Amino acid sequence: MSVETITLGCRLNFAESETIARTAPRGEDWVVVNSCAVTAEAVRQTRQAIRRARRERPDARILVTGCAAELDPGSFATMPGVERVVGNTHKLSSLAPGDVMPPLVPAGLMHKVKSFVAVQTGCDHAVTR
Ligand code: SF4
Structure with a gap:
């Protein structure tokens, strides 16, 4: 059982993926796809990345979050293997138990990180944050 993160986009997304993974319930198998738009x-x-995660980790549940999920949640929710789609507002607590309010400070590289696709380091895509 493990939480794996696949992060696209900017450094902020990368840091947030670490926070999501840190607050995930122990003993559950998840792939977190933190998207960019x-x-x-x-x-x-x-x-x-979602299709690859489905192929390579067929028993894991897939969470899609981030800017692309914020803009078009329905299109990701219908992809095979996707169990949960969470927009940016609730991104940091998307795997956390209901009573946990995770801090915005990233935990460091505590969890297995599968990939980080650096699209850019910042963003003017203000509508998504
Ligand atoms: S803030 Fe911009 S660069 Fe960062 S993940 Fe969102 S759309 Fe991509």
């Missing part, structure tokens, strides 16, 4: 290519890579 800064370009159509970023969204395409997000979908590709």
